[in-house]
Amino acid sequence: MNSVTFADQLVLPCGARLPNRIAKSAMTEGLADPNDHATGLHRQLYKTWSQGGAGLHISGNIMVDRRYLERAGNIVLEDDSGLSTLKEMTASGKVGGNEFWAQISHPGRQCPRLVNSEPLAPSAVQLKMMGNFSRPRAITDAEIEDVIQRFAKTALLCKQAGFTGVQVHCAHGYLISQFLNPLINQREDQWGGSLENRARLARRVVRAVRDAVGPDFPVAAKLNSADFQKGGFSLDECVQVAQWLAEDSLDLLEISGGNYEQLSLMGVEPTEVRDSTRKREAYFLEYAEAIRTAANIPLMVTGGFRSRTVMEQALATKEADVIGLARPFCTQANLPKLLIEKQIENVDCYENSLVLGKGFWGNNSPMSLIRAINNVGAVGFYYWQIIQLAQAKGIDPALKVFRSFLGHTVRDFKSNMARKKAG
């Protein structure tokens, strides 16, 4: 049998087809208007990306509850207000003949103080990051049921808005991932303790979403292979949860890792990691192998893919069914075409230069302020390129980390104020 290549289709369990094996993973756009609705900027951004040739595009976080955002500028879809501009966005995001899925999400305690100073979490365990996040309140049983219904409703609205699938965000320390993580979930009821209990929310949400959208519509999830924190969600637990989610009729599982405290999702070296993983370009591939053996479900692996050979090998050896990329899409919107046509050996990679004080401390400054500037500045660099693409302008690869930190901080503050003014 021939081995899988980029250009091969993938038929999902629900019957839908991805036209090829390259996917743009979710990236929060921050482009919604003060009423949390999609805008012309989304339309332009997703048109540009769709024309780039990926088989699958996944939107940035679309929030299920406007009281709790991941950041101001998120799209919120909790009723049919804003559906008309969202329909325009999904239409332009499919011009290339790709699948276009919505990532649906609840931030839990990772909701910035400027958005809400009383966030929710499984237990009252605060995320301590430069005072950006307030101490959360433990979510009640009734609120958990409300969250489940909200995910289902948002998924159905996404289908009505023209998305061709949905992805439930169960990774990166957002609410569902907080439930999975014993360091944050200290509950002693049916939602905490054993893995079965900690995974209850993920499973209930996925099943409710499936019931809402029907059997033929792709339902995916993004899951951490591990949190990479001592005592956090582990690989063994991930393997079991992947098995359960496969039973719950999931179509595609995207493997990532880490959270705001442990930025392994961005390749910041995990402290709790196997030695061999450090040497790999795509740091979650080895974890995907363990998941693949246990769970019969198509796998998308995201995080660190930069060279064509490594991506091609991952497909050929079936370590991954779909190659997920995020940051390179910000500076190279047509990278899928370039890869499929073998016009490039490597995709863009700016992350190594986005470090303040690199010459002194490498990537890991002993000063938390410098680390925060580096983390926010590095992600701010990509936020800025997204804005440039959304305005149909050229990208700005010369942007330095401190300027992108400042620029993002000011823009974020202004978006929060505009949102508060709009009520």
Ligand SMILES: Cc1cc2nc3c(=O)[nH]c(=O)nc-3n(C[C@H](O)[C@H](O)[C@H](O)COP(=O)(O)O)c2cc1C
């Ligand atoms: C600007 C930016 C925004 C992101 N937003 C999201 C998001 O909304 N949801 C999500 O699951 N991951 C998000 N991520 C993480 C990416 O989807 C991806 O997991 C990570 O960047 C690793 O892939 P890469 O090495 O190809 O960039 C974001 C990453 C970046 C750089």
